[in-house]
Amino acid sequence: xxxxxxxxxxxxxxxxxxxxxxxxxxxxxxxxxxxxxxxxxxxxxxxxxxxxxxxxxxxxxxxxxxxxxxxxxxxxxxxxxxxxxxxxxxxxxxxxxxxxxxxxxxxxxxxxxxxxxxxxxxxxxxxxxxxxxxxxxxxxxxxxxxxxxxxxxxxxxxxxxxxxxxxxxxxxxxxxxxxxxxxxxxxxxxxxxxxxxxxxxxxxxxxxxxxxxxxxxxxxxxxxxxxxxxxxxxxxxxxxxxxxxxxxxxxxxxxxxxxxxxxxxxxxxxxxxxxxxxxxxxxxxxxxxxx
Numbered sequence: 001x002x003x004x005x006x007x008x009x010x011x012x013x014x015x016x017x018x019x020x021x022x023x024x025x026x027x028x029x030x031x032x033x034x035x036x037x038x039x040x041x042x043x044x045x046x047x048x049x050x051x052x053x054x055x056x057x058x059x060x061x062x063x064x065x066x067x068x069x070x071x072x073x074x075x076x077x078x079x080x081x082x083x084x085x086x087x088x089x090x091x092x093x094x095x096x097x098x099x100x101x102x103x104x105x106x107x108x109x110x111x112x113x114x115x116x117x118x119x120x121x122x123x124x125x126x127x128x129x130x131x132x133x134x135x136x137x138x139x140x141x142x143x144x145x146x147x148x149x150x151x152x153x154x155x156x157x158x159x160x161x162x163x164x165x166x167x168x169x170x171x172x173x174x175x176x177x178x179x180x181x182x183x184x185x186x187x188x189x190x191x192x193x194x195x196x197x198x199x200x201x202x203x204x205x206x207x208x209x210x211x212x213x214x215x216x217x218x219x220x221x222x223x224x225x226x227x228x229x230x231x232x233x234x235x236x237x238x239x240x241x242x243x244x245x246x247x248x249x250x251x252x253x254x255x256x257x258x259x260x261x262x263x264x265x266x267x268x269x270x271x272x273x274x275x276x277x278x279x280x281x282x283x284x285x286x287x288x289x290x291x
Contacts, residue, residue: 004035006050006064008072014060018042018049028052028062035074037085038064040189041182050074074191085188085197085282092185093284094152096199100290102147106140106241107250108133111234122146124158137214140232140241141177141201142166144216145283149186156184168203168212175203175279177214187281195268196220196227198291199283204275213275216283218243219291221260225267228259228291255291 008030015022018039033052036059040048048065050072064072087093105119112134118127122143135143142163149156164170165180173179181187181201190197196217205212215231229244242248243255245264259265272278 004038005032005075006035006052006062006072007032007075008062010071012062012071014054014062015049016061018051018061020063022061026060028054028060032075037087037090038074038188038190041179087284088286090284092149092153093286094148096285096288096290098148098152099144099199099285102144102151103241103249103253106133106135106144106232108240109135109140109232110240111136111232111238113234118143120147122158122163123150125160125163127163135232135241137232138167138177141214141216145181145186145201156186166214171209174205174209174212174277177201177203178279178281181283182281185284187283189279189281192278192280193272194280195222196280197282198288199285200280201283202271202275202278202280204271204278206275208277215244217271219259220268224260225269226260226262226265227268227271228255228265259291 008028011030012028013024014026014028015024033054036051036053038050042049046067047063049061050064051059051061053059064070110133113136116128116135116139117130117132118139119130119133121129146158150158162180162184165176168174168176170176178189178201182189187201198219200217201214202217203214215229218228218230220227231244232241233244236244237247238244240248243252244266246252246255246262
């Protein structure tokens, strides 16, 4: 797996949790450290926190940014091109199997931009239920992610405000689906040009601000640069939930093991070219083995 590092240009306080109110017993010295986890705009938009591994093997949190002041930078290790993220110690993470188990519930859904329903109830909010089975890109991602987290964490809360963020109801934040998933601690934001990790949610726009699309990248194949998407769309050989260019879920339950050999699949460079304005976050998923 690939590795990212944090390079500090000064000594910083070390915390047990990503919050300056957390206990601190040591300092992280100026230098280069392996990145364990990165929390952007956490716990407020004023700060970024990084969990780094010290020479002793301990893992400590440092405040990497306060407003416009940055105390270090993220770098890749030599010959590494993708971010290695391990959520096994994160209490808000879930097993991949929980997401996969929900996919059959989207089997009959057809794409409809304006009239949408949900295959199951999301606790904390009243939303129209199927039938008819109709959804769009935003409602699919919301239903799959929120459903999976509520099935895994009994205390996971959802409400109208969060639903509105997933639907991009406000023009104050055109990337609000990513903002919402990061703020609810089910995902970690990564740099918009970074090669996607498995189970990466992207909010992209073809223009500023039109042609928006919310979708999931299930995997990225480094050698071919091809990506495998999971989305609801009425384009790219889809009319409902499925895999871009491969077909709807109702026809293709699981892509081939060597899915990247299909030359019709988009590359990451093509995705970036199509959605010139975008943000992305990695869902906190463990035990990934389906693809």
